[in-house]
Amino acid sequence: xxxxxxxxxxxxxxxxxxxxxxxxxxxxxxxxxxxxxxxxxxxxxxxxxxxxxxxxxxxxxxxxxxxxxxxxxxxxxxxxxxxxxxxxxxxxxxxxxxxxxxxxxxxxxxxxxxxxxxxxxxxxxxxxxxxxxxxxxxxxxxxxxxxxxxxxxxxxxxxxxxxxxxxxxxxxxxxxxxxxxxxxxxxxxxxxxxxxxxxxxxxxxxxxxxxxxxxxxxxxxxxxxxxxxxxxxxxxxxxxxxxxxxxxxxxxxxxxxxxxxx
Amino acid sequence: xxxxxxxxxxxxxxxxxxxxxxxxxxxxxxxxxxxxxxxxxxxxxxxxxxxxxxxxxxxxxxxxxxxxxxxxxxxxxxxxxxxxxxxxxxxxxxxxxxxxxxxxxxxxxxxxxxxxxxxxxxxxxxxxxxxxxxxxxxxxxxxxxxxxxxxxxxxxxxxxxxxxxxxxxxxxxxxxxxxxxxxxxxxxxxxxxxxxxxxxxxxxxxxxxxxxxxxxxxxxxxxxxxxxxxxxxxxxxxxxxxxxxxxxxxxxxxxxxxxxxxxxxxxxxxxxxxxxxxxxxxxxxxxxxxxxxxxxxxxxxxxxxxxxxxxxxx
Numbered sequence: 001x002x003x004x005x006x007x008x009x010x011x012x013x014x015x016x017x018x019x020x021x022x023x024x025x026x027x028x029x030x031x032x033x034x035x036x037x038x039x040x041x042x043x044x045x046x047x048x049x050x051x052x053x054x055x056x057x058x059x060x061x062x063x064x065x066x067x068x069x070x071x072x073x074x075x076x077x078x079x080x081x082x083x084x085x086x087x088x089x090x091x092x093x094x095x096x097x098x099x100x101x102x103x104x105x106x107x108x109x110x111x112x113x114x115x116x117x118x119x120x121x122x123x124x125x126x127x128x129x130x131x132x133x134x135x136x137x138x139x140x141x142x143x144x145x146x147x148x149x150x151x152x153x154x155x156x157x158x159x160x161x162x163x164x165x166x167x168x169x170x171x172x173x174x175x176x177x178x179x180x181x182x183x184x185x186x187x188x189x190x191x192x193x194x195x196x197x198x199x200x201x202x203x204x205x206x207x208x209x210x211x212x213x214x215x216x217x218x219x220x221x222x223x224x225x226x227x228x229x230x231x232x233x234x235x236x237x238x239x240x241x242x243x244x245x246x247x248x249x250x251x252x253x254x255x256x257x258x259x260x261x262x
Numbered sequence: 263x264x265x266x267x268x269x270x271x272x273x274x275x276x277x278x279x280x281x282x283x284x285x286x287x288x289x290x291x292x293x294x295x296x297x298x299x300x301x302x303x304x305x306x307x308x309x310x311x312x313x314x315x316x317x318x319x320x321x322x323x324x325x326x327x328x329x330x331x332x333x334x335x336x337x338x339x340x341x342x343x344x345x346x347x348x349x350x351x352x353x354x355x356x357x358x359x360x361x362x363x364x365x366x367x368x369x370x371x372x373x374x375x376x377x378x379x380x381x382x383x384x385x386x387x388x389x390x391x392x393x394x395x396x397x398x399x400x401x402x403x404x405x406x407x408x409x410x411x412x413x414x415x416x417x418x419x420x421x422x423x424x425x426x427x428x429x430x431x432x433x434x435x436x437x438x439x440x441x442x443x444x445x446x447x448x449x450x451x452x453x454x455x456x457x458x459x460x461x462x463x464x465x466x467x468x469x470x471x472x473x474x475x476x477x478x479x480x481x482x483x484x485x486x487x488x489x490x491x492x493x494x495x496x497x498x499x500x501x502x503x504x505x506x507x508x509x510x511x512x513x514x515x516x517x518x519x520x521x522x523x524x525x526x527x528x529x530x531x532x533x534x535x536x537x538x539x540x541x542x543x544x545x546x547x548x549x550x551x552x553x554x555x556x557x558x559x560x561x562x563x564x565x566x567x568x569x570x571x572x573x574x575x576x
Contacts, residue, residue, distance in 0.1 A: 002364055104309075108314050110334045110337040
């Protein structure tokens, strides 16, 4: 337990004393702010169009739902930007240790690989959650000038955090495979994009393969969260995705013992 | 304190072992010099003892615990300074020592006091708040030694601790290591000879993955001081060869070391002043025996070292 906290503290400290975390968070927030502004303007334009049409031709107004148009798209885009940002956060976690030789210090210390993996994972997750948490300001603005439904917003945040956890776990796995940070980014980004596109790819498959591909599609499990539904199945999907990746990381780290590498 | 038995390590699919059948013991409180040229297998052996990776064959025990079976108990008792000190450049010295104390499991109540002690001993008092990335090479090495000492380990394993330091820093680090004798068991690897004679009580010389000699630095030199030693291997009756060898002028002593299928190995000692190799060779041959090998065995530790670590036939 103590080893876990030590690694967690070290990683968080390292993020917060290096410019990487700040630059990534700033880029992330600027992009999200920009997208948020566009979504709100788009919503505004829809409203104006429909109102003027209704005034001119009469009849029922179509349902203009702030959640449907702004919130759902907002979180969809947030997930997409995370896909780019998280590999850059996780790339150094093991690759840098190997390059600096500090990996030798960790391996010859009486702490388990599990403790270091979880320590690193948690530090990265806390940073991600903190950055995502700052977008609450935008939701607050929405609430100040409109009447969004907070239920789906809450479940979307939960979904996005679960999605982020899966991304981080894959990133850590990729980082454990190499001592080159660029290679780590390439592997994690490639793997995540593969899972991201799985839903689309499943349309061109049939039978059991299609079912498997549909299930593995990492964004399709987000749909319910956006709509305000927390389905145990989806939560389990992200949790098992995360734990499986972290488990594989442990296997990679342990494998040094029987692979006979230097 | 440390018992290493028959350690063999293959890397990947390489058919040539990095180390083969390495066996030695280190008693409590002893400083053992682990001497060999670069690539001899020093680091490999040390990494096995510290539990960084397992051996392909053989066992290593620290304080009675097997490295493979009880890695955690071993790791708690071993302080390790790898060849490249494992340092996080973005941490302060104090933060780093704190981190190491935590992952090594040093008692929390002792932590502050212990870090203070180690810092003082390694001369780090003034740089405790400095980020490691900004430290000079000498200071970085000292932080490396400090991280190996911080959890008060019984065993200290130092891989080339003076490499890349300026002469003044080298002296400082050596004195630091010497001051640890008695209370701690130390293995110190190096490819610099004077370092061994200055700091170590006993030397294990390793070359091409094999232990080639083991003794105190004094014994290794004193045993051979003033005496030139020549190794002779010949085929024929043992008494006959010995008799011929003894008849060569300036030969002081002939020892029969062993024999196999009619070949016999002798160690011939002569005075230092004369090189009698030519006479030895010609008298063995003219005596009607077949001379298979004749080579000098070095005199000073340095000679032995060169002898043992240069290519065969040199």
